[in-house]
Amino acid sequence: MRTPLLSTQNLEIGYINGKPARKVVGSELNLELYQGEFVCLVGPNGAGKSTLLKTLTGLLPLLGGEVFLGGKRLAQFTRKELANEISVVLTSPIEVGAMTVNELVAMGRFPFTGLFDRMSQRDWEVVQQSLEMVGMTGFEERMVHKLSDGERQKVMIARALAQEPRILVLDEPTAYLDLPGRVSIMNLLHELARYHDKTVLTSTHDLDLAMRSADRFWLMSPVGKVVSGAPEDLVLSREFQRVFTRDRISFDLMNGNFKVADSSEGQVCLQGDGEARVWTERALQRIGYSVSFTNEACIGLRVAVKPVESGFVWTVVEGEAVNEFFDIESLLTHLRRLTI
């Protein structure tokens, strides 16, 4: 039996100074975090993900229950001791003014450098290694405010690594990034856990990316309960869908993504193979058709796609009328005209 690095017992989280005086955001949380795993905390907006992370990192007091770090109660840690256990990357972009990447990452050595912030040889080595781990070697003398958002977030992760914590906690590190930036950060976190044996806990809204890279999900529901498990298990047990499904938005069990349920235009039969079929299906769903692939049910509209020399050809059969198109755009234009 493995012992967890971090565990919670009937943890109750929330705020103390609000109105009402005690606002409980989540309760009865029994969670565990193990060495070397990458855990994504997912859940709808306002479920209390940030509150949970802030409580675990000691930035918010816990309202009830216990958090254990290596067998010791969280409350028994001083700030300084806690800095050796957990380091963080937060959502909001930092505003540090004129500072080099090296200077920023060196701040991760804060717990080690004494009153006057003397950096030893070893401290600089750790800074260098941290930059290597996030793939930012060569950026040492660049100014932080001149980096792209994605690069800056990597530097912030390097800073957190330089603190040499047992656990890395990130609060929506991809929130301000473009899609390639998101992929790159999530992949980086995955690699840190997988190849460097780091323990990483992050909250994120990028469900698709998270599902592909996380070892485990902490799935937080709007009522502040958390279920933990492998992403795939949570999908198969329908827990995942229960938390995220809204009116008209449903989770596609086969494709593993969310879609807007809209079949206002009725049914269409699609024949074809490979990538052409996948992308045609998406296009048809977008304009409100529900797509089926069985031949028997085909009464009414039929679309067939097959490859030709110059690309693909789409054939639309509607009763007597047969039309051919050479791209999806004109296919959709035609179908829209049909429905008017």
Add this chain to the structure above:
Amino acid sequence: MNLASINKPGVNRTGVFILLGLLLLAVVALNLTLGSVRIPLKDILRVLFGQGGVKDSWVFIIQDYRLPKIVTAILAGMALGASGLQMQTMFRNPLADPFILGINSGASLGVAIAIMGAGLAGGLFIPALNLAGDLGLVAAASLGAGAVMGLILLVGRRVNNPTTLLILGLMFGHATSALVSLLIYFSAPEKVKAYSIWSFGAFNGVTWDQLQVLLPVILFALGILAFLPKGLNALLLGEDYAKTMGLNVSRLRLLVLISASILSGAITAFCGPIGFIGVAVPHIARNLLKTSNHKLLIPAVILIGAIVAVMADLVAQMPGSQFVLPINVVTSLFGAPFVLWIVLKRKRGATTFNV
């Protein structure tokens, strides 16, 4: 963060510091020579090095007027620059300084109570005859400054918006000014006059005896600052980051509160309220050194503060004329446009301490 990183490509920081040192020497020399009475540099040097053969009145002017005035200006500039820098970092606000946040008003209130307050009556201040009186004044001003700053910290804890914080400071300033007006209303005319002369602000009223109080007080408060660069740097990342790095944020706040209150309080007590040096100097330092690292900024604001204050005094003397302007008039005339420039220069999405 180490010595190796002092010099960056494009910015020769050692050079900047050397230039600043030379500039300080130059403005001090200029300030010694210029004034309503013209004294040749040769004679000034003789006085400074204790050689005879100079007119007695000139010796007096240099030894007991110009020199203490320059030393006061240097101390004031150092103190205001340093307290401005600390406050800008702590409040995460590029416009924070003792004057703008109403902390000077707090110091003024302290002084007003000391000068005009019923119980303490009996001319604590003017003429400030004794050590106890001077120390009392410094204490009163520092306490007043500390009280307002503490209040702003308390109320401003939850304020993230720089503008809101400034309005907060403005309101505190108004409230304390109202209290001062109330004191003025109920005070004897001669005390009111003493207070209003003080409130114009000047470097030239400070005697060597008073400097014996002012100098150690300022050095003590600057000494506190020597322990703070690491914490202030961490605070640049924001309070949450700083906490998770192991910084005791409350203790740092307390130390900044003590240091900045004493710095601005003591200077306000002896020189009156002086505006804009505190806000402008840290910006000049950041722009010259292209860094927000406090290990470099703290010595820089101390040097630049001294230079700016001595230069302001030079302008206040209006060389060639018999008039002397109140120092606050000079700093405000130059400082207000500077602050406007900072505000207008700030782009959307620009960092708080952009350079």
